[in-house]
Amino acid sequence: MSDFLLELRSEEIPARMQDKARDDLARLFAAELAKAGLTAGAVDTYATPRRLVLIARDLPLATEAVSEEVKGPKSSAPPQALDGFLRKTGLTREQLVERDGVLFAITERPGRATADVLAEAIPAIIRGFPWPKSMRWGADSVREDAVRWVRPLQGIVALFGEAIVPVEIGGVTSGATTLGHRFLHPGAITIGSAVDYAEKLRACHVIVDQQERRDLIRARATALAAEAGLVLVQDEGLVAENAGLTEWPVPLLGRFDAEFLSVPPEVIQLTARVNQKYFVCRTPEGALANAFVCTANIEASDGGARIVEGNRKVLAARLSDARFFYDTDLKVPLAEQAAKLDKIVFHEKLGTVADKVDRVAKLARWLVEEGIVKDADPDIAERAARLAKADLVTGMVGEFPELQGLMGGYYAAAQGEDPRVAAAVRDHYKPVGQGDDVPTDPVTVAVSLADKLDSIAQFFAVDLKPSGSKDPFALRRSALAAIALILENRLRFPLETAVKSDVLEFFADRLKVQQREAGVRHDLIDAVFALGGEDDLVRLLARVHALQAFVGTEDGVNLLAGYKRAANILKKEGAPTDIAPVHAGATGLGYDPEPAEAALIAALDAAEPAAARAVAAEDFEGAMAALATLRIPIDAFFDAVTVNDADPAKRTARLALLGRIRQAVHGVADFSRIVEPSR
Amino acid sequence: MTQPLSFQKMILALHDYWSERGCAILQPYDMEMGAGTFHPATTLRALGPDAWNAAYVQPCRRPTDGRYGENPNRLQHYYQYQVILKPSPPDLQELYLGSLAAIGVDMGLHDIRFVEDDWESPTLGAWGLGWEVWCDGMEVTQFTYFQQMGGFDCKPVAGELTYGLERLAMYIQNKDNVYDLAFNDAPKGQGGVTYGDVFLENERQMSTWNFEVANTDALFDLFRKAVAECENCLSAGLPIPAYEQAIKASHSFNLLQARGVISVAERQAYIGRVRDLAKGACAAHMTKNGWAA
Numbered sequence: 002m003s004d005f006l007l008e009l010r011s012e013e014i015p016a017r018m019q020d021k022a023r024d025d026l027a028r029l030f031a032a033e034l035a036k037a038g039l040t041a042g043a044v045d046t047y048a049t050p051r052r053l054v055l056i057a058r059d060l061p062l063a064t065e066a067v068s069e070e071v072k073g074p075k076s077s078a079p080p081q082a083l084d085g086f087l088r089k090t091g092l093t094r095e096q097l098v099e100r101d102g103v104l105f106a107i108t109e110r111p112g113r114a115t116a117d118v119l120a121e122a123i124p125a126i127i128r129g130f131p132w133p134k135s136m137r138w139g140a141d142s143v144r145e146d147a148v149r150w151v152r153p154l155q156g157i158v159a160l161f162g163e164a165i166v167p168v169e170i171g172g173v174t175s176g177a178t179t180l181g182h183r184f185l186h187p188g189a190i191t192i193g194s195a196v197d198y199a200e201k202l203r204a205c206h207v208i209v210d211q212q213e214r215r216d217l218i219r220a221r222a223t224a225l226a227a228e229a230g231l232v233l234v235q236d237e238g239l240v241a242e243n244a245g246l247t248e249w250p251v252p253l254l255g256r257f258d259a260e261f262l263s264v265p266p267e268v269i270q271l272t273a274r275v276n277q278k279y280f281v282c283r284t285p286e287g288a289l290a291n292a293f294v295c296t297a298n299i300e301a302s303d304g305g306a307r308i309v310e311g312n313r314k315v316l317a318a319r320l321s322d323a324r325f326f327y328d329t330d331l332k333v334p335l336a337e338q339a340a341k342l343d344k345i346v347f348h349e350k351l352g353t354v355a356d357k358v359d360r361v362a363k364l365a366r367w368l369v370e371e372g373i374v375k376d377a378d379p380d381i382a383e384r385a386a387r388l389a390k391a392d393l394v395t396g397m398v399g400e401f402p403e404l405q406g407l408m409g410g411y412y413a414a415a416q417g418e419d420p421r422v423a424a425a426v427r428d429h430y431k432p433v434g435q436g437d438d439v440p441t442d443p444v445t446v447a448v449s450l451a452d453k454l455d456s457i458a459q460f461f462a463v464d465l466k467p468s469g470s471k472d473p474f475a476l477r478r479s480a481l482a483a484i485a486l487i488l489e490n491r492l493r494f495p496l497e498t499a500v501k502s503d504v505l506e507f508f509a510d511r512l513k514v515q516q517r518e519a520g521v522r523h524d525l526i527d528a529v530f531a532l533g534g535e536d537d538l539v540r541l542l543a544r545v546h547a548l549q550a551f552v553g554t555e556d557g558v559n560l561l562a563g564y565k566r567a568a569n570i571l572k573k574e575g576a577p578t579d580i581a582p583v584h585a586g587a588t589g590l591g592y593d594p595e596p597a598e599a600a601l602i603a604a605l606d607a608a609e610p611a612a613a614r615a616v617a618a619e620d621f622e623g624a625m626a627a628l629a630t631l632r633i634p635i636d637a638f639f640d641a642v643t644v645n646d647a648d649p650a651k652r653t654a655r656l657a658l659l660g661r662i663r664q665a666v667h668g669v670a671d672f673s674r675i676v677e678p679s680r
Numbered sequence: 681m682t683q684p685l686s687f688q689k690m691i692l693a694l695h696d697y698w699s700e701r702g703c704a705i706l707q708p709y710d711m712e713m714g715a716g717t718f719h720p721a722t723t724l725r726a727l728g729p730d731a732w733n734a735a736y737v738q739p740c741r742r743p744t745d746g747r748y749g750e751n752p753n754r755l756q757h758y759y760q761y762q763v764i765l766k767p768s769p770p771d772l773q774e775l776y777l778g779s780l781a782a783i784g785v786d787m788g789l790h791d792i793r794f795v796e797d798d799w800e801s802p803t804l805g806a807w808g809l810g811w812e813v814w815c816d817g818m819e820v821t822q823f824t825y826f827q828q829m830g831g832f833d834c835k836p837v838a839g840e841l842t843y844g845l846e847r848l849a850m851y852i853q854n855k856d857n858v859y860d861l862a863f864n865d866a867p868k869g870q871g872g873v874t875y876g877d878v879f880l881e882n883e884r885q886m887s888t889w890n891f892e893v894a895n896t897d898a899l900f901d902l903f904r905k906a907v908a909e910c911e912n913c914l915s916a917g918l919p920i921p922a923y924e925q926a927i928k929a930s931h932s933f934n935l936l937q938a939r940g941v942i943s944v945a946e947r948q949a950y951i952g953r954v955r956d957l958a959k960g961a962c963a964a965h966m967t968k969n970g971w972a973a
Contacts (some may be wrong), residue, residue, distance in 0.1 A: 307816070
């Protein structure tokens, strides 16, 4: 048994690609080993900006010898058969083994040295590596078979035990030598084996383990903030990114001019995080502080003073630009900005953003005036909608598009708009994706819902619908957001009044997606949708919830079984689906019903109106309870009564009774859409 | 501590450094362009199999970045130092770091980082992989391995270094404001001038012209004429003059953008137009030299 170390050293690997690269390296390595019939005891992978590393423990020194046996002809077979077999196996007659009158070719494949397997595996891994983007470089880049890597590959350390696994690929030859930290230890270092690799590098200012670098950054940044009497705004994304940019991370705290705090905190945080990869801090009271934490890759000889100063300057320049935009934007009333939206094309088939704003404003107003969105002032809703997109033409949103809405909210508030208008301008893009906050302020709800319904309806109207994996206008997300708004705020209205039928189907699909996360079965949504006419999402979902609870009970399971049995018989007997069900008790029958038959008729007589009343009152649990009373009579009926009676009158009446069961159940949901639960 | 390099000394030091490493030191191209990459010494020389090592300063014009001289580090006219090495040498990163040392960046004091930045120029039909190089958090250089130019695979790949000279100088001279940079080495009152002495008034007037005054009808006309002339050159089998016209069209488009008369929807169409010109010139250049795509 021996350990294997592979270090693929390159120019800087993008931080965001390092995690997946480690996974890919482990996977490709395991696949190469498996091909040779080898497995390692344990495999660890590491990534720094300049190296991708794999350490496999306890690999056998050689693969096992394999003996392969191929059955040939009988020893008594004609010579042609024997010749054919010898040709196929490449053996002579003397090399074959005879057992019970049959000839066998036995090939002994000796074990291979694991080192040889590794020497073949390494180039295969490199050539097959699935980088999201890879490149050619140098003089070799003219060759068709040039090696591709994420950035130029500079060195390979491949040690099995203490022996170099010889590999040559793309002009790089494997060895035991690597480099330490680019600036803190620029010289070459020789690695003995997998055992001393991490410690040797640590001595040369490289922390190989990304987890250790992450822990160090998180802990140190948190401590620096605390030492300054502040609280670090934790951000695991930044921790990982900074760990992917450094081999020797040194967090440093700096201050920026407090005057910049007049810029909205989201802007400061965004520019610090996105542009500079800095953490920000809060005061103990929770306000954004004029401090940042950057992560350097060196221990500077002056303790980092120059680095902090340099970073402060960069941030100051960024914030100075942000403040310039903010101050300039504040001077222009949003209504004036909104007037410029007629210069921005929303979509070539759908006019300008100004056109869209006009539609959204009317729709938002309508939603309020119709009482669909309650407790909102229609004038306020319309005003909010007319200003909602105005920040798209502001300098700040031009610079930071992800601040759309938020900046409009700030500008609206600062310019004395009604607070409800400002809130709606700020939040009308919400919810963005599942898990985002769903607005509940009525004005915001009206604008947000109008915005989404408009986009969906308009794109559908010009036949730009999502298809397959293509949804360039994010209409699926819009539909999910609209559904969330409707359900969260219990907005009661038939969707049909707002959208066309193809849009309705689209909503049904999205509803299934949206509810899947909440554990709602899509077949039950189908079962309710299939009834037709139900496009009030709140009511529909209440019905589905009740149905889901019901089909989970013993009554539900049995009723479903009884329903399916009835439906199957009807289908088998070719009974028309519109068979006239038996009504008005058992008296209308031309014969004396059997007791179980009479009981079922009585049960239906009671359950049908009860279920109908409950449905009308939107008491879906009540409706399910009414259906549940049918379960025992149905079971008893199937146990005791023969549907397919010799008497045609009885047969017809009983088929009609089965039709009535189906109809009663369909008053609540189309049970034929329900997928039999796996028990 | 020794006196930090003035703006012009820094350029001279880079010239010396790259000259010693075999580069042809060229002069700026005499046309308005948005980046040093547009210089034919990069764009056209990145094509084809021939080795090519060159370095030069290129004034860059980005009309929309003008701030009337009021922003400490945004300018509508600034300088890039451009190095192109083809094929890319194996020690390109070390060579680059050596050049930083040569202009006085102390890597024991400053945090130099290679941060992913995949470069793409929609107007040149070009892309490459590389980094923006950070010095204490500030992007000071764009470092790119060209993979395609004008839609053609680069065979071999060239390495491109684009230094932002003003930013680097601000670091080296420890200045917060670009206009405070020492341009030359003479003491004040004896011929010493700052960057502001040289360029501040230029920034003010040019910002006003870019944003407020430039005659947009004339600019649209210039754009159309450059497009027509580019096509004329291409049909005459003259890729280099054709490429010059593409540069002209690109600059007219940038000015129109600054004047705010190109809508978002039109913008893509204009960029596509310039790209077609640049690609056409690159394709003609390949053909004229007998290089296979």
